[in-house]
């Protein structure tokens with residue numbers, strides 16, 4: 001991937017032109033990329049792109065590199081939205097925009113809002129929305145969790161609040177040091193040493209934003225699902241369950257809005 005990127009070729013062309021010698025400038029470009037990869041810089045940052053749900057998305061060091069686990073969240077959200085016409089969804093902490101944009105691409109009748117604290121991340125999401133032709137169905141706003149959406153005039157109620165929030169506590173020994181060094185701290189770590197910080201906040205704050213049958217889908221880290229489900233249950237969320245990712249790890253908490261007055 002690095003070689004193809006440095007030479008401006010498709011990967012297949014590397015095989016077709018396997019015996020073409022490199023010009024000195026090309027060799028320097030490849031060497032520099034390999035050196036940075038050796039420092040632990042994610043390939044996605046070096047080539048400026050990552051695939052998500054079989055589509056290419058631009059990424060920069062301002063955003064978390066989208067992970068395959070998050071496709072489980074999108075899949076679960078699409079299933080719950082299957083019976084609803086013209087669904088309205090909010091992607092909280094959108095980063096590169098992969099969740100909102102994929103839902104919009106899979107559901108051409110949907111409308112989405114997406115928030116992020118970091119305006120630089122929203123620029124990447126904007127670029128991706130334009131690239132995938134969904135900009136007119138997506139409102140991108142900077143701010144804290146649901147706040148930017150609440151401030152939108154005439155925002156109505158949502159069918160789903162979706163989020164892959166920061167959930168790795170600072171100093172977690174399981175966190176790859178290269179990830180901690182290169183991916184944005186704001187995308188990785190909650191503001192306090194509680195992996196469920198944002199689940200607790202969404203459990204409290206999301207009901208007011210959702211239509212009566214609305215759902216919350218939120219990604220959690222390894223070992224957090226059982227406690228996360230208990231948090232949702234304590235706030236009256238209904239039919240709460242954990243959906244496993246492809247590795248069988250309970251990864252996405254899915255629940256229906258608490259009954260009004262609960």
Ligand SMILES: C[S@@+](CC[C@H](N)C(=O)[O-])C[C@H]1O[C@@H](n2cnc3c(N)ncnc32)[C@H](O)[C@@H]1O
Nearest residue numbers: 064066093094095116117144145164165166187
């Ligand atoms: C784990 S990343 C997820 C990015 C993207 N949704 C994905 O799945 O690849 C979390 C994102 O939440 C944003 N964020 C952190 N705190 C936030 C807050 N209080 N309100 C809104 N967004 C926040 C970060 O800037 C980051 O882009």
